[in-house]
Structures are given as structure tokens and as C-alpha cells.
Amino acid sequence: MKFLGLTALALVLLSIEAVIVKSFGFDVTRIDVCVAIIVYAGLRGTTLEGAFTAFAVGYLLDVLTGRPTGLYPFLGVLVFLIARATAQLVDGRSRVAFAIFTAAATFGHALLAFLFTWLTSRSGEGRVLTLSGLPLQVLLASVVAFLLYPVLKRIEPGERPKPGLLQ
Amino acid sequence: MFSLFQRWREPLIVVGLMLAPMVSFLSSGHRGREPNLADRAVLATSAPIQSVLTWAISSVTGGVSGYVALRGSHDEALECRTQLSESHAELNSLKEAEAENARLKAALSYTEGTAEPEILARVIGVNPSSQFQSVRINRGESDGVRVGMPVVTPDGVVGQVIRSVSSSADVMLLTDAASRIGAVIQRNRVRASVVGAGDGRELSLEFIRREDELVDNDVVITAGTDGVFPSGLPIGTVRSVSRPNVGMFLGGRITPAVDIDRVEEVLIIPVARASSVAERKEGTR
Numbered sequence: 001m002k003f004l005g006l007t008a009l010a011l012v013l014l015s016i017e018a019v020i021v022k023s024f025g026f027d028v029t030r031i032d033v034c035v036a037i038i039v040y041a042g043l044r045g046t047t048l049e050g051a052f053t054a055f056a057v058g059y060l061l062d063v064l065t066g067r068p069t070g071l072y073p074f075l076g077v078l079v080f081l082i083a084r085a086t087a088q089l090v091d092g093r094s095r096v097a098f099a100i101f102t103a104a105a106t107f108g109h110a111l112l113a114f115l116f117t118w119l120t121s122r123s124g125e126g127r128v129l130t131l132s133g134l135p136l137q138v139l140l141a142s143v144v145a146f147l148l149y150p151v152l153k154r155i156e157p158g159e160r161p162k163p164g165l166l167q
Numbered sequence: 168m169f170s171l172f173q174r175w176r177e178p179l180i181v182v183g184l185m186l187a188p189m190v191s192f193l194s195s196g197h198r199g200r201e202p203n204l205a206d207r208a209v210l211a212t213s214a215p216i217q218s219v220l221t222w223a224i225s226s227v228t229g230g231v232s233g234y235v236a237l238r239g240s241h242d243e244a245l246e247c248r249t250q251l252s253e254s255h256a257e258l259n260s261l262k263e264a265e266a267e268n269a270r271l272k273a274a275l276s277y278t279e280g281t282a283e284p285e286i287l288a289r290v291i292g293v294n295p296s297s298q299f300q301s302v303r304i305n306r307g308e309s310d311g312v313r314v315g316m317p318v319v320t321p322d323g324v325v326g327q328v329i330r331s332v333s334s335s336a337d338v339m340l341l342t343d344a345a346s347r348i349g350a351v352i353q354r355n356r357v358r359a360s361v362v363g364a365g366d367g368r369e370l371s372l373e374f375i376r377r378e379d380e381l382v383d384n385d386v387v388i389t390a391g392t393d394g395v396f397p398s399g400l401p402i403g404t405v406r407s408v409s410r411p412n413v414g415m416f417l418g419g420r421i422t423p424a425v426d427i428d429r430v431e432e433v434l435i436i437p438v439a440r441a442s443s444v445a446e447r448k449e450g451t452r
Binding site: 011012014015016017018019021022023029030033034047048051052054055058059060061062063064065066067068069070071072073074077078081110113114116117120132133137 | 177180181184185186187188189190191192193195199200202205206209210212213216217220221224228290291292293294295296297298299301302303329330337338339366
């Protein structure tokens, strides 16, 4: 149920993001709403449910890019695992900590997306320029994470049952 | 064996969830796949949300800007009337030229291809990843939109349809790093290739021989040699020219003729109507 709730929320937020970005002309950057949901799943959900949520959210992002390749489901699960591993060292359950976690995850997610796209495209020259909007993207993602926290908590209120990366 | 799987069940499933899309990505690269049933369901769900939101935002902004525009509208109306009179005069002379052109073509037994009406579409969203420069429009397969069709506005080229589902389609913008358009310089008919810079704002000009002439403010139009865009559509204006010390070609930066950030409505030219999505499995590549 939580998996479905978070996935449906991701679909709605991605659809809204697409329209808002178009309407306000943020052509150089995006608001990474999906990373916030993946990080939340990493901090709060169980391993299996969180991994499936990260995969599903990444899949939605992949489909909505117009050129689905499988990159974003892979990155979704990877970011989920990294968030889960980092949560062993740092407590990210408060609202502010969650926003900072999301900012860091957005930065990593964007860099990895750039790296993998660059590796598989014939001409990587133009891709470098897409990173110019990254600082604003990180800032917007952390703001959105801060605002989304109460909504996410309503969908998935539970604390993580056991410590450990894959337990 | 089964107990081993039971013991490592969770890690195996998580690793499987990560590796399956990774393998798909490495096998297809950045080209993308044809939309499957699940993709179509996701797109069919999100398209109405985007259409409603776009309508709501344009209604509000339209209402506000309409009210603001009322101030000074009388002066604007007078100016428009003058411009309209001038346009009528220009139209008449163009009609004369068209009639003369038709007579000459008939004399030379030139046959014009059947022109189908363009499909008008509204931009309902941009894609949520900054890695790709593409927008979503509210016309799809059911309206006759097919992969590979060129997308334009009255100002010039916007891009090319890269995916079409029942009620929506995705358009790769000409500023995308994967976009290539056959072009000519309008002034001297020098051939070139226009490539997206990937930043959503600029284009690069490639493959112009060193001995050819290229200057700032040259207008670049489609050559009609790429099999996608008809000839004569404005692409942009040359902003700067680079002459490297070595190599065979000149380089240049172009400002697109269309303000990509602000494009609201587009026209899809049905030149590739004969080729359906199924027939064009290489379409997104």
C-alpha cells in the first residue's frame, strides 16, 4: 500500500513538475522530486518495499523523459542503497536532515546520470552543459523535500524496523 | 539451493532490480525503446494531468495578462490596423507571385507533392530530466502524429517527434545534443549541419568548408537533405563564427529562430505520415 502510495505520488509530482518547468521557463534545470521520494524510501521503508519503490519511481522518470533506456530505474535503486548505507552513519529522519540528504542525493543522481549518458553517447560534448543548472537543481530539490516531508510521513509514517543496509 | 535462495532472498531481489535496467541501458544506450504496454499506461495517466494543469495555468496567466493588456490597447489596435493594411498589400503581391510561379511550373510540367494540413498541438510539459531536451504535446497516434515527423512554429524549426502514443507525443528539441539537421546558409546556399548544443539555448554549425564564407547574423534554414525537415524552414541566426587554426571546417554558434523556452503551440508537418511507429522501429535511434 505504501509502495503504491509513493509511486502514485511520484507520478502526480512528475506530471506537475513537467508543467511547472514549462510554464515558468526553467529550461536549464529541473526539480528532482523523484529523488526526494527515493531518499525517503531509503530512510524509512523496509528493504524490499523501498527497493521496489525506488525502481518504480525511477521507471516513471525514465518513461517521462521521452527516451526510456533503463538508466533511471538503475540509478533509483542505486541511490536508494546509498541513502540506506549513509543512514547507518548519519541520522536523516528529521525534516531538515531529510532536505539535506535529498540535496546530496540529487547531486549524486545528476552526476551519475550525466556520467552514464556521456559514456553511451557518441558525442558527449553537449552533455557537459546540462550540468550548468545543477546547483539550482540541488537547491530546488532540497526545498521540495522540505515541503514534501509531511506528505511523505503521512504515507509512510513508520520508522525503519532494524538497522543494517540489507536487513 | 532453495534454502540458500531463501537466506539471500532480499539481497538477490534488490540486486536483480538494479541489474535488470542496467543491462537494458547498456544494450540500448541513449537511444530509448519503443513504448510498451506499461509505458503507454503511464503516459495515458500523466497526459490528462498535464493537460488540465496547462489549461489552468494558461487560463490564469491569460486572464491576468489580458487585463493588463487592456491598458493601451486602443493605441495597439490602431497600430495593428496600419500593419494589417500593409500586410494586405504584401499578400496581394505574393498572390501574384504565387500565380506566376504556378503558371511557370505548369509550363515546365512540374508536379507538386500532395500537401497535407499540419497538425496543431499544444505543449503540455517538458521532460523531467535535464539530460534530454524534449517536450510533450497533446496530440498522438490517434491524431496522425508519427515518429519522425518534423515539428515547427511559424518562426521556425522546433524539433522532431521521437515517440507517439495514443493521445500524446514527445518531441526532441533541436537544441538536444542528439539532434542533427541538414542546413544551408540562406545568403550563399552553403551547406552545413546544425547540431544541438545540449544546453537548451544554442546550436552548433558544423561541416562548413574553410573556403566558404560565413558571417555573423547569417540566416540558417533547413536544406531538406536529412529526410526529415522540408527545405526552407528557418533554423536560426549565426551568432559567432570560429576559425580553428587547423582542420577542414569552420565552426559557428547559432541562436535558434524559435524561443524554445516559451513555445506554447506547435505544428506537426505530416511528411512522414506513411511510416507508422511499427514500421519505424529505428525511429528513436
